Amino acid sequence: KNEVEQSPQNLTAQEGEFITINCSYSVGISALHWLQQHPGGGIVSLFMLSSGKKKHGRLIATINIQEKHSSLHITASHPRDSAVYICAVIDTDKLIFGTGTRLQVFP
Amino acid sequence: EAGVTQSPTHLIKTRGQQATLRCSPISGHTSVYWYQQALGLGLQFLLWYDEGEERNRGNFPPRFSGRQFPNYSSELNVNALELEDSALYLCASSLGLAASYNEQFFGPGTRLTVL
Numbered sequence: 001k002n003e004v005e006q007s008p009q010n011l012t013a014q015e016g017e018f019i020t021i022n023c024s025y026s027v028g029i030s031a032l033h034w035l036q037q038h039p040g041g042g043i044v045s046l047f048m049l050s051s052g053k054k055k056h057g058r059l060i061a062t063i064n065i066q067e068k069h070s071s072l073h074i075t076a077s078h079p080r081d082s083a084v085y086i087c088a089v090i091d092t093d094k095l096i097f098g099t100g101t102r103l104q105v106f107p
Numbered sequence: 108e109a110g111v112t113q114s115p116t117h118l119i120k121t122r123g124q125q126a127t128l129r130c131s132p133i134s135g136h137t138s139v140y141w142y143q144q145a146l147g148l149g150l151q152f153l154l155w156y157d158e159g160e161e162r163n164r165g166n167f168p169p170r171f172s173g174r175q176f177p178n179y180s181s182e183l184n185v186n187a188l189e190l191e192d193s194a195l196y197l198c199a200s201s202l203g204l205a206a207s208y209n210e211q212f213f214g215p216g217t218r219l220t221v222l
Contacts, residue, residue, distance in 0.1 A: 048210040097151075
C-alpha cells in the first residue's frame with residue numbers, strides 16, 4: 001500500500017463543475033503540498049498547508065491532521081484547469097508523492 | 108524574481124554513458140532537491156542538498172550522485188546509464204535548514220532519454 005493515496009486517479013468534468021480530489025496518507029507529516037503538473041512536465045506548487053484550510057482564487061485546500069486526509073477543491077472548473085494534481089506529504093526532510101489525479105475539464 | 112532553472116531541457120545519451128544535469132535555485136534558497144519521474148510512474152525523491160552538504164537520499168543506487176556548489180546551484184550526475192534511467196528529472200529549491208519547513212518550488216525539468 002502506498003504511503004500517500006489519491007482518489008480518483010482520473011476525473012473528467014464539464015466546465016463550471018465543482019471538483020474534489022482527495023489525498024490520504026499513512027505517515028506522520030509536518031505539512032502537505034498540493035502540486036499541479038501540466039502536460040509539458042512543469043510542476044507548480046499550489047498550496048503548502050499543515051492545518052485547516054487555504055484558499056487561492058478558485059482553489060481551496062483543506063487538511064485534517066487527525067484523520068490524515070486532505071482535499072483539493074476547484075470551484076467553477078475551467079478547461080485550463082486540466083492537469084495532473086499531485087498530493088505530496090513532507091516526511092521529516094523529503095517529499096513523498098501520491099500517484100496523481102488526472103483532471104480533464106471539457107468546455 | 109527568477110524561478111528555479113534547469114539545464115539542459117533535453118538530454119539524449121546511450122547506455123553506459125554519464126549524464127550531468129544542472130539546477131539553479133531561487134535566489135536566497137539554500138536547499139536543492141532532486142526528483143525522478145519515470146514514464147508512467149510517480150515522482151520519486153532522489154537527493155537533498157543544503158548548504159553544500161548531502162542531507163538525505165532516496166532509494167537509488169550509488170551511480171546517482173550530485174553536489175551543491177557554494178552559490179547553492181547543484182549538479183546531478185548519473186553514471187553508467189541504463190535504459191530505465193530515462194525520465195523527467197525535476198529540481199526544486201526551498202529556504203533551507205535555518206528556517207522551519209518551507210515550500211518547495213520546482214524547475215521545468217530535464218528530460219533524459221537513454222538509448
